[in-house]
Amino acid sequence: MELMDKLPIQYAVEVVHWNSFRPGAFREQFSIRHQDGTSFWLGAVLNGRKPEWGRVRIDFNPNKVAGHAVFVKLLSFLVLHTRPMHRTIKRYDLAVDIPVKRFDVFLVKDSRAYIERRHGQEWTQYLGAQSSHPGRVKLYNKTVEAKLDYPLTRLEITIDPTTSFDDLPWPAVYYLHTLQMNMDDFKATETERFILNAILQGCGSLNQLGRKTREKVQSLMTRYVSYIELSSGDYNKIMNQLYGYTRGTVVTTPTESDKPPAPPEPPVPDWVREIENEELSM
Incomplete structure (x- = not known):
């Protein structure tokens, strides 16, 4: 608590504190907001039959706050005052940005519950x-959400870090190269595009199509369809970085916006400036 009380003085951050007495929640909760608008959350004292005073949880987006000095200070404090076997990652969100229009990217339904929401250019799919909870998948229009001036679709999946690469509940997500499809001489009709999407979504198979249509759809799949995939090498790199936060080995660079504003210089009387100028001219 002493450390949290000193943060607004030592750093240019806003610390908001509140209490929660709900069972399973953390009693002491803090939101730490930086000058650039980014923030992270910290909770201490887990509520239960007996409060667990030594339990602390921190929730953050490393892409936004890992370089801030106040975050580095708090993370270093937690690493220093806990045992290695007690530091765990509960879950994390893996995001993949696809530089393609949202309506050209598709999420394939599987055994998980499926929800879809559409409103204008906002089209979000969930699994x-x-x-x-781990296994949660979200595919949405990042261009609309972040008010960008270029096409961007984001895939997010919540993962349990104890999950091996082979057991990763990775969704089937693909996108169509519609710009290339429209520019090439190998044109596709609206009906053929509909059939292509239906096949990719698991509605029927190529064997149910006539020979000419089957050959055309197969060519479309080869030329204009790409799947979003994750390699085991990339997954291992992500895991190494992830557990670096529990070991305190992740190198971060504090940002200038964390520094408290410098106090204004006291005004200098004119007679003092005249004396200083005379001394410089001698």
């Missing part, structure tokens, strides 16, 4: 439980 899995309606919360941050």
Whole structure:
């Protein structure tokens, strides 16, 4: 608590504190907001039959706050005052940005619960439980969400870090190269595009099509369809970085916006400036 109380003085951050007495929640909760608008959350004292005073949880987006000095200070404090076997990663969100228009990217339904929401250019698809449970998948229009001036679609999946690469509940997500499709001489009709999407979504198979249509759809799949995949090498790199936060080995660079504003210089009387100028001219 002493450390949290000193943060607004030592750094140019806003610390908001509140209490929660709900069972399973953390009693002391803090939101730390930086000058650039980014923030992270910290909770201490887990509520239960007996409060667990030594339990602390931190929730953050490394792409946004890992370089801030106040975050580095708090993370270093937690690493220093805990045992290695007690530092765990509960879950994390893996995001993949696809530089393609949202309506050219598709999420294939599987055994998980499926929800879809559309409103104008906002089209979001979900797989899995309606919360941050592992296995939750979200595909949405990042251009609209972040008010960007270029096409961008984001795939997010919540992962349990104890999951091996082979057991990763990776969704089937693909996108169509529609710009290339429209520019090439190998044109596709609206009907053929509909059939292509239906096949990719698991509605029927190529064997149900006539020979000419089957050959055309097969050519479309080869030329204009790409799947979003994750290699085992990339997954291992992500895991190494992830557990670096529990070991305190992740190198971060504090940002200038964390520094408290410098106090204004006291005004200098004119007679003092005249004396200084005379001394410089001698």
